[in-house]
Amino acid sequence: MTFTALTDADRDAMLAAVGVGSMEELFHDIPDAVRLGRELDLEPALTEAELMAHLSELAGRNSDAGRELLFLGAGIYDHYVPAVCDAVMQRGELLTAYTPYQPEMSQGTLQAIFEYQTAICELTGMDVSNASGYDGTTVAADACYVARAATKRAKVVVAQTVHPQVRRVVRTFAPGFGLEVVEVPHSGGTTDPDAVRAAAEDAACVIFQQPNFFGCLEPAPDIAAAATAAGALPVAHVDLLSLGVLEAPGNYGCALAIGEGQSAGNHMSYGGPHYGFMAAQGQHIRRLPGRIVGETHDLEGKRGYVLTLQTREQHIRREKATSNITTNQTLLALAGLAYLCWLGPRGLEDVGRACLSLAEEAKRTVGHPLAFDRPTFKEFALDVGRPAEDVVRAARAQGVHPGYPLGRDYPDMENVLLVAVTEKRTKADIARLAEVLKP
Amino acid sequence: MRLVYERSRPGRRGGRVPAPGVEAAEVPAELRRAAPPRLPEIAEPDLVRHFTELSTRTFGIDTGFYPLGSCTMKYNPRVNERAAGLAGFRDLHPHQDPAGAQGALELMWRLERMLAEVVGLDAVTLQPAAGSQGELTGLTLMRAYFDDRGEDRTEIVIPDTAHGTNPASVAMAGYTLVGVKTDPRGNMDVDDLRGKVGPQTAGLMLTNPSTLGLFEERITEIADIFHDAGALLYYDGANLNAVCGISRPGDMGFDVVHFNLHKTFSQPHGGGGPGGGPVAVRAMLEPFLPVPRITRGDDGFGYDWDEPKTIGKVRGFAGPFGVFVRSYAFMRMWGPELRHMSEVAVLNANYVLARLKEAYDLPVDRLCMHEFVVSARTLKREHGVTALDVAKRLMDHGFHPPTIYFPLIVSEALMIEPTETEAVETLDAFCEAMLAIAKEAAEDPQQLKDAPHTRPVRRLDEAEAAKRLTVRYLFEDHPTSE
Numbered sequence: 001m002t003f004t005a006l007t008d009a010d011r012d013a014m015l016a017a018v019g020v021g022s023m024e025e026l027f028h029d030i031p032d033a034v035r036l037g038r039e040l041d042l043e044p045a046l047t048e049a050e051l052m053a054h055l056s057e058l059a060g061r062n063s064d065a066g067r068e069l070l071f072l073g074a075g076i077y078d079h080y081v082p083a084v085c086d087a088v089m090q091r092g093e094l095l096t097a098y099t100p101y102q103p104e105m106s107q108g109t110l111q112a113i114f115e116y117q118t119a120i121c122e123l124t125g126m127d128v129s130n131a132s133g134y135d136g137t138t139v140a141a142d143a144c145y146v147a148r149a150a151t152k153r154a155k156v157v158v159a160q161t162v163h164p165q166v167r168r169v170v171r172t173f174a175p176g177f178g179l180e181v182v183e184v185p186h187s188g189g190t191t192d193p194d195a196v197r198a199a200a201e202d203a204a205c206v207i208f209q210q211p212n213f214f215g216c217l218e219p220a221p222d223i224a225a226a227a228t229a230a231g232a233l234p235v236a237h238v239d240l241l242s243l244g245v246l247e248a249p250g251n252y253g254c255a256l257a258i259g260e261g262q263s264a265g266n267h268m269s270y271g272g273p274h275y276g277f278m279a280a281q282g283q284h285i286r287r288l289p290g291r292i293v294g295e296t297h298d299l300e301g302k303r304g305y306v307l308t309l310q311t312r313e314q315h316i317r318r319e320k321a322t323s324n325i326t327t328n329q330t331l332l333a334l335a336g337l338a339y340l341c342w343l344g345p346r347g348l349e350d351v352g353r354a355c356l357s358l359a360e361e362a363k364r365t366v367g368h369p370l371a372f373d374r375p376t377f378k379e380f381a382l383d384v385g386r387p388a389e390d391v392v393r394a395a396r397a398q399g400v401h402p403g404y405p406l407g408r409d410y411p412d413m414e415n416v417l418l419v420a421v422t423e424k425r426t427k428a429d430i431a432r433l434a435e436v437l438k439p
Numbered sequence: 440m441r442l443v444y445e446r447s448r449p450g451r452r453g454g455r456v457p458a459p460g461v462e463a464a465e466v467p468a469e470l471r472r473a474a475p476p477r478l479p480e481i482a483e484p485d486l487v488r489h490f491t492e493l494s495t496r497t498f499g500i501d502t503g504f505y506p507l508g509s510c511t512m513k514y515n516p517r518v519n520e521r522a523a524g525l526a527g528f529r530d531l532h533p534h535q536d537p538a539g540a541q542g543a544l545e546l547m548w549r550l551e552r553m554l555a556e557v558v559g560l561d562a563v564t565l566q567p568a569a570g571s572q573g574e575l576t577g578l579t580l581m582r583a584y585f586d587d588r589g590e591d592r593t594e595i596v597i598p599d600t601a602h603g604t605n606p607a608s609v610a611m612a613g614y615t616l617v618g619v620k621t622d623p624r625g626n627m628d629v630d631d632l633r634g635k636v637g638p639q640t641a642g643l644m645l646t647n648p649s650t651l652g653l654f655e656e657r658i659t660e661i662a663d664i665f666h667d668a669g670a671l672l673y674y675d676g677a678n679l680n681a682v683c684g685i686s687r688p689g690d691m692g693f694d695v696v697h698f699n700l701h702k703t704f705s706q707p708h709g710g711g712g713p714g715g716g717p718v719a720v721r722a723m724l725e726p727f728l729p730v731p732r733i734t735r736g737d738d739g740f741g742y743d744w745d746e747p748k749t750i751g752k753v754r755g756f757a758g759p760f761g762v763f764v765r766s767y768a769f770m771r772m773w774g775p776e777l778r779h780m781s782e783v784a785v786l787n788a789n790y791v792l793a794r795l796k797e798a799y800d801l802p803v804d805r806l807c808m809h810e811f812v813v814s815a816r817t818l819k820r821e822h823g824v825t826a827l828d829v830a831k832r833l834m835d836h837g838f839h840p841p842t843i844y845f846p847l848i849v850s851e852a853l854m855i856e857p858t859e860t861e862a863v864e865t866l867d868a869f870c871e872a873m874l875a876i877a878k879e880a881a882e883d884p885q886q887l888k889d890a891p892h893t894r895p896v897r898r899l900d901e902a903e904a905a906k907r908l909t910v911r912y913l914f915e916d917h918p919t920s921e
Binding site (some may be wrong): 002003004005006010013015016019020023026027028029030033037039040041043044045046047048052055056057059060061062063064065068070072074075078082084086089090091092094095096097103104106107108112113114117122126128129131134136137138145169172175178217228233243244245246250251260261267268269270271273274285291292293294296297298299300304306308309311313314315316317319321323325326329334337338340341343344345346348349350351352357359360375377392401404423426 | 440443446451452453454455456457458459460461462463464465466467468469472473475476477478479480481483484486487489490491492494495496497498499500501502505507510512513514515516518520521522523524525526527528529530531532533534535536539540541542543545546553556557559568569570571572574575578579582594602603604606607608609610611612613616623648653654656658659668682683684685686687690691699701707708709710711713714715729751752753754755756757758759760761764768770771772773774775776777778779780782783785786787789790792793794805806808830831834839840842845853859860861862863869889891894895896897898899900901904905907908909910911921
């Protein structure tokens with residue numbers, strides 16, 4: 001049978017060793033009333049060849065980035081994922097190990113996580129990073145939990161320019177955490193620091209996004225200062241890929257830096273799996289959720305790595321834990337590490353500059369006004385003068401996916417299209433976009 | 440081994456970025472990065488060697504036997520990776536219009552139905568990112584359900600054998616925890632339970648089989664106690680690998696179930712993730728499931744974002760799709776034979792248990808399900824050898840240790856889960872190593888205390904790590920490598 005090695009002879013010998021006469025007898029403790037007593041109603045088993053034929057057919061019905069010219073972003077981006085990322089993720093040992101509870105068996109995973117933590121700290125300007133969270137939405141909920149513990153306050157402030165799905169996840173879990181959620185409306189595409197200052201009284205944290213969901217660059221240092229002045233922790237939701245050109249949140253006073261790691265080294269994969277990241281100033285280390293790897297030595301004095309501060313975690317601390325997280329996104333985070341090492345500091349700056357410059361080229365050439373008069377990074381909001389959903393439909397018929405209709409999340413933005421330009425796009429691609437967007 | 444940062448030399452480069460070929464732009468000066476991040480500067484060949492060396496210092500299922508209890512470390516079929524790597528899946532944008540994602544939506548729709556059949560419930564959300572998030576999602580669903588009925592219930596009952604995630608999730612969901620003892624047969628103590636269930640009870644969280652690897656023999660009686668009090672039953676699917684096709688949580692009386700796709704359905708564990716934590720519910724809880732729901736209509740598959748009673752979202756998009764592809768592939772290759780998968784998992788566990796009984800203490804002498812717990816307490820009492828020492832010495836025999844010191848109610852616990860994918864000769868080799876270690880504990884206990892002897896590092900000092908708290912590379916201490 002598939003993926004087992006059991007022969008009839010093995011089975012008989014093993015049953016005899018156990019001291020039972022049949023497989024059925026092994027399940028003696030299960031009351032008859034709760035036994036299924038029939039075969040599972042599932043389609044017949046497939047061989048590997050049949051399976052691949054079936055899956056190839058399913059995959060073939062999807063318009064992936066290879067079949068459409070993609071200017072679609074809104075949180076997940078079509079950046080180039082180098083072959084080294086796949087190579088790392090397909091190393092069988094890294095792929096098929098689990099959480100490194102036994103450090104002597106898992107020095108590779110542990111060291112890689114330590115290196116990942118270092119990279120995240122460097123990019124964000126923070127002192128400590130965890131080993132990853134689930135994605136860019138759940139780390140925001142985690143940040144609220146950290147902030148509540150740090151400040152004992154019962155409210156969180158979230159800028160309306162934060163990704164709608166991030167805000168929605170925060171709203172789902174905040175009541176259980178004992179937190180009320182207040183949103184600060186945008187003002188011309190960005191967040192007004194004075195509005196933050198007013199909203200953040202009695203707030204545990206202020207979550208804002210840089211660049212924000214509209215692609216605009218927020219006055220991030222001023223927002224962080226406003227939050228701090230109100231005694232709330234400033235939490236920056238950032239794009240790792242922007243941090244070769246944009247200042248690190250730790251360098252303008254943020255307490256926590258979080259975000260979605262997909263843009264740095266993960267395939268889009270229809271939404272996951274990816275990695276969420278969370279980094280913090282050193283004073284919050286004992287409140288962080290999830291795994292943290294620390295350096296130590298073995299009994300011969302050789303350097304090594306272990307999971308540390310495990311007394312924060314659920315398997316030790318149970319209901320007093322800083323989080324319930326167990327399985328995180330290590331493999332995706334390691335792909336992120338490989339990506340960042342592959343680029344190096346200059347490559348990261350290059351890719352940021354390429355996105356920025358191409359996006360500016362697109363803004364100049366698409367022939368529609370910007371929805372917001374604000375500087376941007378790799379994404380911008382266009383006022384296309386008619387329902388953006390219609391524009392998308394028409395463009396897709398010509399093989400171009402021009403972006404994300406903001407009206408899906410902001411009812412007053414029916415005519416606004418969010419356009420993302422990654423380093424994979426070319427001047428010619430942008431010309432093609434302009435063509436299909438012609439009024 | 441050197442850190443990647445210690446391999447860095449100024450001026451080296453790995454990959455290059457295409458020149459954009461347009462006018463160069465700048466971000467506003469006040470937002471511009473002042474100093475570059477100290478990422479390593481390394482050429483690609485050395486980068487690949489670095490990761491290869493890291494992998495050789497990691498033990499995975501591909502390396503050998505990994506009986507880490509409650510983690511279901513089964514073989515991860517290679518075809519899963521090929522499937523998830525198909526361009527139509529891997530390069531698909533999650534905001535792609537449903538019309539351009541029909542294959543992906545159909546896969547998710549089918550997976551939902553397959554999972555519902557396996558657990559005997561009505562509706563499934565694939566969205567939660569991992570088992571723990573499934574727990575938090577399930578508890579949040581229960582709260583929404585009771586809120587909708589105008590009932591204020593504040594307590595969740597959990598047995599003392601529960602995984603640590605259960606109480607942590609209960610706290611995060613804003614519920615109060617009520618603990619229940621375990622009886623001498625390893626079941627939940629029903630007498631202790633009765634006094635703890637009432638109108639304040641929102642529900643029970645239970646793993647069945649339990650973390651002792653034992654099936655709750657009085658499960659229907661337990662379900663009645665909760666349902667009679669108007670409360671719900673939550674099934675922690677960590678141990679689902681024991682009962683696929685044999686007994687279904689829905690038929691046992693559970694109303695909410697989370698799956699661990701990385702355990703039962705072979706998503707590779709990745710050194711700590713990704714996972715997948717779909718949640719299945721009985722029909723009365725369906726209106727509260729996270730959005731978007733996956734729909735099937737006359738014009739194909741789509742999303743429904745407009746469920747008035749939904750709890751909202753628990754993760755981005757529809758969940759970790761690449762995990763769904765792998766688990767879907769695995770389930771399609773088993774089909775109705777999933778029952779055989781669980782049977783072999785249970786046979787393998789009982790076989791190892793039968794062979795180890797003579798040398799280790801058994802907290803409860805019953806047939807086990809897919810895993811079991813033995814104790815090293817006699818070895819500790821007689822020879823001063825602990826479960827930790829046994830675990831470390833197993834490494835020298837080429838095996839990953841079992842889960843140790845869990846569940847908390849068994850002293851010197853070793854929790855062993857062989858899974859269905861191990862051949863009998865592997866199980867025999869493991870048993871012989873365990874027996875040899877028990878013998879060695881009497882003859883040469885120091886060998887065990889000094890173990891491991893053959894790994895890239897000797898026993899590591901965890902206390903030092905917690906005291907020093909060096910959690911990133913300290914460039915300032917290594918000026919030459921910058």
